[in-house]
Amino acid sequence: MEITVKSGGAAKQQTQCLVLFTDAKGELPAFSSVDQETGGLLSALVARGDLKQSAGQTLMVPTVTGIKAERVLLVATGEELKAAAAEKICAGVARALIGARVQEAVIAFDDLELEDRDSTWLLNILSREIVSAGYTFNEFKSKKADKDAAKLEAVTLLQAGRKALEENKVAAAQGVATANGMALARDLGNRPGNACTPKDLTEEAKKLAKGVAKLSVKALGEDEMTKLGMHSFMSVSKGSSEEGQLIIMDYKGGQKGDQPIVLLGKGITFDTGGISLKPGAAMDEMKFDMCGAASVFGTMKTIIELELPINVIGMVAAAENMPAGNASKPGDIVTSMSGQTIEILNTDAEGRLVLCDALTYAERFKPKAVVDIATLTGACIFALGHTISALLSNNDELADSLFSAGNVAGDKAWRLPLDDSYQKQLDSNFADIANIGGRPAGTITAGCFLSRFAKEFPWAHLDVAGTASKSGGDKGATGRPVPLLVQYVLDQVS
Ligand code: BES
Ligand code: MN
Ligand code: ZN
Numbered sequence: 001m002e003i004t005v006k007s008g009g010a011a012k013q014q015t016q017c018l019v020l021f022t023d024a025k026g027e028l029p030a031f032s033s034v035d036q037e038t039g040g041l042l043s044a045l046v047a048r049g050d051l052k053q054s055a056g057q058t059l060m061v062p063t064v065t066g067i068k069a070e071r072v073l074l075v076a077t078g079e080e081l082k083a084a085a086a087e088k089i090c091a092g093v094a095r096a097l098i099g100a101r102v103q104e105a106v107i108a109f110d111d112l113e114l115e116d117r118d119s120t121w122l123l124n125i126l127s128r129e130i131v132s133a134g135y136t137f138n139e140f141k142s143k144k145a146d147k148d149a150a151k152l153e154a155v156t157l158l159q160a161g162r163k164a165l166e167e168n169k170v171a172a173a174q175g176v177a178t179a180n181g182m183a184l185a186r187d188l189g190n191r192p193g194n195a196c197t198p199k200d201l202t203e204e205a206k207k208l209a210k211g212v213a214k215l216s217v218k219a220l221g222e223d224e225m226t227k228l229g230m231h232s233f234m235s236v237s238k239g240s241s242e243e244g245q246l247i248i249m250d251y252k253g254g255q256k257g258d259q260p261i262v263l264l265g266k267g268i269t270f271d272t273g274g275i276s277l278k279p280g281a282a283m284d285e286m287k288f289d290m291c292g293a294a295s296v297f298g299t300m301k302t303i304i305e306l307e308l309p310i311n312v313i314g315m316v317a318a319a320e321n322m323p324a325g326n327a328s329k330p331g332d333i334v335t336s337m338s339g340q341t342i343e344i345l346n347t348d349a350e351g352r353l354v355l356c357d358a359l360t361y362a363e364r365f366k367p368k369a370v371v372d373i374a375t376l377t378g379a380c381i382f383a384l385g386h387t388i389s390a391l392l393s394n395n396d397e398l399a400d401s402l403f404s405a406g407n408v409a410g411d412k413a414w415r416l417p418l419d420d421s422y423q424k425q426l427d428s429n430f431a432d433i434a435n436i437g438g439r440p441a442g443t444i445t446a447g448c449f450l451s452r453f454a455k456e457f458p459w460a461h462l463d464v465a466g467t468a469s470k471s472g473g474d475k476g477a478t479g480r481p482v483p484l485l486v487q488y489v490l491d492q493v494s
Contacts, residue, residue, distance in 0.1 A: 001134060001152065001153060001154070001155070001176070002153065003127045003131070003154075003157065003172050003173075003175075004154070004155075004172075005159070005168045005169045005172050006156060006159075007159050007160065007162050007165055008160075009160065010033075010106075010108040011033055011034045011037050011067050011068070012068060013067075013068060013069055013108075013156075013158065015068070015069050015070070015104060015106040016070050016071065016102040016103060016104050016105060017069065017070065017071045017073055017097065017100060017102045017104075017105040017106070018034070018071070018072050018105070018106050018108065019072075019073045019075060019093060019097070019106065019107040019108065020034065020042070020072060020074055020108055020111070021074075021075050021076075021089075021111040021112050022046060022051065022053070022075070022077060022111075023077065023111060024078070024080075024081060026051075026053045027043070027046065028042055028046060028074075034067055034072075037066040037067045038064050038066045038067055038072075039065070041064060042061065042064075045061065045074070051076050053076050053079075054076060055076065055077055055078030055085035055086075055092075056075070056085075056088035056089045056090075056091060056092030056093075057092065058074065058092050058093070058095075058096040059073070060072075060073050060074075060096060060100055061073070069106070071102070073093070073096055073105070075089060075093055075096075077111075081113065082115050082116050082117075083116050083117050086112070086117065087125060089112065090125050090126045090128075090129040091133070093107065093129070093130070094129040094130045094132070094133035095133055097130065097133075097155070098152055102150065102152065103150060103152060103153045104152070104153060104154045104155070104156075105152070105155050106155075106156045107126070107155060107156070107157050107158060108160075109122065109123070109126065109158065109159065110158075110159055119159075119163075119167075119168055119171075120164065120168060120171035121171070121408070122171075123157055123168050123171040123172045123175065124175040124178070125175060126175065127155075127171075127172040127173075127174075127179070128175035128176070128178045128179045128182075128483070129175075130155055130179075131175070131179035131180070131183075132179045132183070132479070134151065135182075135183055135479075137186065137187065137190045139187070139190075139191070139195075140192070140195075157172055174486075177301075177302045177305040177486075178409075178482060178483055180305060181298035181299055181302030181479075181482045181486060182298055182478075182479025182483070183479065184294075185295050185297060185298030185479045185482050186294075186298075186476065186477040186479045187477075188201070188204065188290065188293070188298075188477075189287075189294045189468065189469060189476075189479075190477050191287070193269055193270035193286075193287045196290065197242045197269055197320065198237075198243060198245040198269055198318035198320065199243060201245060201247060201267055201269070201293060201316055201318045202217075202219040202247050202318070205219065205297070205316070208297065208300060208304065209249070214251055214253050214304070215249060215251045215304060216252075217248065218247075218248045219245045219246065219247045219248070220245065220246040220248075221244075221245060222234065222237060222238075222243050224246075225237075225244065225246060225357070228337055228357075228361070229335070229336075229337045230246075230337045230360075230361070231334040231335050231336065231337075231357075232334050232335075232336040232337070232354070232356050233246070233317065233319065233337075233357040233358070235334045235342075235344060235353055236268075236274070236319050236328070236347075236353050236354050237319035237320070237354070238326055239274060239321070239322045239323065239324040239326060240321070240322040240324070241322075242269070242320045244318060244320075245267075245319075246315070246317055246357075247267075247315065247316040248313065249296075249300050249314035249315075251300060251304065251310075251311065251312045251313070251314070252311055253303070253307065253309050253312070254309055254310045254311040255311075258310075258311050259311070260312055260313045260365055261310070261312050261367065261370075261371070261492060262314075262365055262367040262369070263296045263299060263312065263313070263314050263315065263485060264296070264315040264317065264355065264370060264372040264373070265290075265292040265293030265294070265314070265315070265316045265317070265372070265373050265374070266290070266292035266293060266317060266354065266355055266372070266374035266375060267290040267292070267293030267316045267317055267319070268286075268290055268318075268319060268320065268321050268351060268354070268375075269287070269289070269319070269320050270286055270287055270289065270320050270321065271289040271321045271351075272322055272323060273321065273348035274321050274322065274323050274327050274347030274350060275323050275328065275329055275330060275347045276330060276348040277348075278348060282471065285469065285475070288375060288468060288469040289351070289375050290318065290375075291375050291464060291468035291469055291477055292372070292373035292375055292376075292462075292464060292468070293316040293318060295373050295464070295480070295481055295482050296315070296316055297314070297316070298479060298482040299482050299485040299486055299489065300312070300314040302482065302486045303486075308489060308490070308493055310489060310492060310493050312489060313362075313367070315358055315361075315362060317355055317358040319354050321347070321348075323347075327347065328344050328347050329344075330347060331343065331345070333430060333431045334353075336357055336360065337356075337357045337361065338452075340432045340452065340453070341431040341433070342356075342428075342433055342434070342435055343428040343430050343431035343433070343434045344435050345428075345434050345435055346435065346436045349435045349436045351374050351375070351376045351446075352446055353435060355372055355374060355450060355453075356450060356452075356453040357453075358372075359372070359450065359453040359459070363457070366457075367457050368457075368458070369395070369398050369457065369458045370454060370457050370458070370460075371402065371460045371485070371488070372450065372460075372461050373462045373464060374461070374463060374464065375463075375464055375465045375469075376443070376461075376465060377446045377463055378442070378465060379439075379441070379442030379443045379446075380463040380464075380465040381465055381466040383416070383443055384414060386466045386470070387412070388412045388414045389406070389411075389412070389414075389464045389466070389480070389481055389484070390413065390414065390416050390443050390461075391406075391416065391460060391461070391462055392416050392444065392447035392451075392460065392463070393415070393418065393458075393459065393460035394418060394455075394458065394459050395459065395460070397458070398458045398460050399415050401492075402462070402488055403415060404491075405488035408487050409483035409484050409487040410483065411480050411483035411487075412484075413462060413481070416443060416447070417444065418447050418451055419444075422437070422444050422448050425437030425441070426452075433449065433452060435449065437449070447461050447463070462481055462484075464480060464481055467480045467481065468481070
């Protein structure tokens with residue numbers, strides 16, 4: 001998909017579909033000239049009430065005369081032109097264009113002037129939504145998608161004048177790159193456990209590094225991790241015949257010596273629960289338990305595409321959680337790489353067991369900040385549902401940056417307290433710490449567990465159990481929180 005930004009007159013555009021926006025009053029403002037050329041057809045349709053006046057509603061006018069466009073898509077903006085409405089509008093435009101089966105379109109975006117955001121924000125989100133709306137996942141369908149199915153291939157974002165033209169081009173490129181990163185995250189997330197093993201993820205990392213001089217990839221196998229004393233990681237991985245991997249993608253786009261940002265993803269390629277076996281219903285969805293890792297891959301892809309001048313290390317703790325004769329048992333005690341001993345009271349709380357050793361490993365990078373992303377707790381879905389990710393942190397500045405990045409990117413996170421008062425829920429009679437803290441505040445106690453291994457750097461944890469994938473008819477990976485992470489990284493560059 002190609003998205004270009006240019007300046008020119010809307011009426012003159014030779015296109016399969018010209019997209020025009022109505023204003024808060026439900027009228028066609030700056031494009032009255034287009035309307036005149038069509039003999040007043042567009043304004044008549046709007047006046048007749050054919051276009052519902054709420055944000056993101058669309059009306060496809062399939063034939064028009066008097067202008068060069070073959071069709072016109074009218075889009076309602078609603079009364080309050082703010083960021084939240086713009087997200088709906090962008091999604092509406094994207095859906096309508098894909099649904100109309102056009103290959104190419106011109107969007108005259110001048111009239112979408114927002115009260116609380118500038119044009120660069122709008123073009124970023126619009127580009128991202130348009131590319132994302134065309135996402136499909138057919139890797140495992142034996143009949144390849146209809147070859148002559150119409151596909152949206154090119155979109156022009158048209159502005160009348162030249163104001164901020166260069167900035168707008170950059171913003172559109174960022175939106176496209178973010179969507180491409182999300183698509184990678186979705187592809188990896190949607191792959192089944194048998195086609196997305198820890199070693200498969202290592203291969204993906206190597207693929208990402210191909211031809212990219214700034215990215216080097218290394219993966220530790222189980223022998224190396226055992227030697228390093230990562231017995232917590234190994235307590236999960238040992239029960240599977242698939243070898244666990246600690247994947248390190250080192251992107252050096254910044255100055256030598258600049259402290260890197262570390263993004264660490266939970267990569268449980270399938271979570272059966274282990275000996276604390278999960279119930280069977282919807283267990284297939286535990287293939288999504290590597291969506292944190294997938295978001296790290298996706299964000300790295302976007303960073304590479306944009307050639308961002310920053311040092312970022314993407315780490316993935318990849319393992320499969322299986323019940324087996326040699327799997328960990330409830331009550332087993334292991335020594336983590338940090339030296340702290342852990343009583344494994346529930347083998348289904350495996351994410352924190354692989355992440356804690358990865359956090360200790362991250363110390364060697366002397367990171368500016370470490371952000372881990374994990375489908376860590378079912379409790380997170382009870383707390384925040386499927387629209388907002390949980391954010392916990394030992395550093396207010398980092399937490400604020402991630403919170404605001406989420407708001408800007410339309411990929412929200414909400415901070416939960418990492419208060420010391422919760423730590424005692426992790427007390428163990430037999431070891432330094434237990435791997436579960438009981439039913440109350442399950443997302444927080446999971447964060448508390450990780451915090452014990454994140455004392456050497458500013459650290460934040462994103463629990464994306466509710467946001468990284470969808471169930472039901474829409475079952476699939478969402479690509480979140482790639483937009484949040486990309487925005488956070490962009491904010492660190494500028
Ligand atoms: N991967 C799950 C968390 C999860 C549940 C993600 C549902 C997405 C949807 C995690 O490994 C897990 O099993 N957590 C347990 C922790 C508990 C044993 C303390 C949970 O949430 O039940
Ligand atoms: Mn689990
Ligand atoms: Zn899990």
